[in-house]
Amino acid sequence: MTNDLLGRHRAVLPDWLALYYEEPIEITHGEGRHVWDSEGNKYLDFFGGILTTMTAHALPEVTKAVSEQAGRIIHSSTLYLNRPMVELAERIAQLSGIPDARVFFTTSGTEANDTALLLATTYRRSNTILAMRNSYHGRSFSSVGITGNRGWSPTSLSPLQTLYVHGGVRTRGPYAALSDADFIAACVDDLRDLLGHTRPPAALIAEPIQGVGGFTSPPDGLYAAFREVLQEHGVLWIADEVQTGWGRTGEHFWGWQAHGRSGPPDIMTFAKGIGNGMSIGGVVARSEIMNCLDANSISTFGGTQITMAAGLANLTYLLEHDLQGNARRVGGMLIERIRSAAAQVPHVREVRGRGLMIGIELTRPGTDEADWQAASAVLEAARAGGLLIGKGGGHNTSALRVAPPLSLNVAEAEEGAEILESALRSIQ
Ligand code: PLP
Numbered sequence: 001m002t003n004d005l006l007g008r009h010r011a012v013l014p015d016w017l018a019l020y021y022e023e024p025i026e027i028t029h030g031e032g033r034h035v036w037d038s039e040g041n042k043y044l045d046f047f048g049g050i051l052t053t054m055t056a057h058a059l060p061e062v063t064k065a066v067s068e069q070a071g072r073i074i075h076s077s078t079l080y081l082n083r084p085m086v087e088l089a090e091r092i093a094q095l096s097g098i099p100d101a102r103v104f105f106t107t108s109g110t111e112a113n114d115t116a117l118l119l120a121t122t123y124r125r126s127n128t129i130l131a132m133r134n135s136y137h138g139r140s141f142s143s144v145g146i147t148g149n150r151g152w153s154p155t156s157l158s159p160l161q162t163l164y165v166h167g168g169v170r171t172r173g174p175y176a177a178l179s180d181a182d183f184i185a186a187c188v189d190d191l192r193d194l195l196g197h198t199r200p201p202a203a204l205i206a207e208p209i210q211g212v213g214g215f216t217s218p219p220d221g222l223y224a225a226f227r228e229v230l231q232e233h234g235v236l237w238i239a240d241e242v243q244t245g246w247g248r249t250g251e252h253f254w255g256w257q258a259h260g261r262s263g264p265p266d267i268m269t270f271a272k273g274i275g276n277g278m279s280i281g282g283v284v285a286r287s288e289i290m291n292c293l294d295a296n297s298i299s300t301f302g303g304t305q306i307t308m309a310a311g312l313a314n315l316t317y318l319l320e321h322d323l324q325g326n327a328r329r330v331g332g333m334l335i336e337r338i339r340s341a342a343a344q345v346p347h348v349r350e351v352r353g354r355g356l357m358i359g360i361e362l363t364r365p366g367t368d369e370a371d372w373q374a375a376s377a378v379l380e381a382a383r384a385g386g387l388l389i390g391k392g393g394g395h396n397t398s399a400l401r402v403a404p405p406l407s408l409n410v411a412e413a414e415e416g417a418e419i420l421e422s423a424l425r426s427i428q
Pocket of ligand 1 (some may be wrong): 051107108139242
């Protein structure tokens with residue numbers, strides 16, 4: 001059955017649509033932190049779609065809100081007033097920390113970033129963008145154009161001029177040996193150098209923790225240091241919170257908050273977890289920036305009632321059950337558990353991240369060489385043991401990504417860590 005589906009998939013879908021596992025699986029249903037495939041295998045889900053199942057699979061509160069909304073109206077477009085859209089925008093504007101915030105809903109993170117780029121380039125009248133090395137911002141023409149991770153950037157014909165800034169990868173290469181303070185100073189020098197040799201860019205776009213890039217986390221304070229330099233040149237800061245938002249990092253509701261004194265970004269983009277799998281993306285910016293566009297616009301599917309109902313129910317559950325606090329507590333225990341398991345495995349170069357966003361970087365033992373084969377082998381072994389995790393990293397993905405739904409409990413964290421430990425040991 002699955003093989004037949006795989007053949008049909010390959011016959012009709014693009015080759016570049018990434019598919020996990022030598023024998024890809026079809027997930028048919030889920031509950032809580034578990035999913036089942038079409039062969040009846042049960043898995044503990046430590047990737048939650050792609051960080052999209054934020055609270056839990058088949059969360060009754062979300063299911064109820066969606067089915068009640070479907071019974072009333074699924075969609076009416078942005079041409080008419082839409083109560084759930086206004087309500088979710090109000091809540092996100094307030095949570096964003098951005099003063100006088102306006103929210104625009106899209107249907108994906110890609111489209112959210114595209115809109116952020118449109119706003120920044122129009123506001124600043126510049127088509128130069130600063131982006132981070134190893135970054136990922138989506139798959140539209142503009143967002144792949146600025147994406148720094150070469151493995152996910154299929155064209156060099158971007159309509160935007162992009163300059164890349166250091167600050168993402170630190171496990172290997174010349175930056176590896178630097179202290180946090182020296183690393184930040186080196187990255188700031190690099191940024192100053194770039195700004196001194198170019199027309200003023202519109203914005204710097206950055207993921208507070210790089211997602212597709214393998215959960216690479218810059219030292220706290222990097223973006224605050226960048227911000228000071230950017231402000232000297234009037235350059236906007238776009239925080240891409242598509243993976244880091246909604247409390248996933250445990251200590252903070254947004255990833256940018258780890259950079260303390262930077263204050264909120266000028267523009268913030270979000271997507272993934274807010275809809276618990278329903279397609280919601282969006283942009284938040286202060287009104288002066290959001291309203292710089294001098295033309296009419298609509299979003300046919302952005303903000304549609306059915307997705308907004310899911311978003312409201314999901315966000316309410318997240319806040320009422322303090323899932324950010326849960327991510328901090330259970331994530332803290334999980335990362336320590338993974339660190340102690342990894343200490344026995346020479347392939348593991350680093351275990352990093354915060355909250356329920358944990359990356360495990362694999363290199364060939366005793367070298368700096370990224371070991372994507374080991375990463376694939378661990379991914380396969382974890383699946384065979386009943387655990388789904390993700391991969392990430394540079395062109396050859398050499399990092400494992402652990403990002404379960406934020407309602408993960410201690411027993412599940414322990415069970416997942418045990419499976420991961422034996423998967424890691426299996427590659428030695
Ligand atoms: N930005 C970041 C940080 C992402 O991780 C992704 C997707 O993985 C995107 C943007 C694009 O989002 P989407 O796949 O919803 O278009």
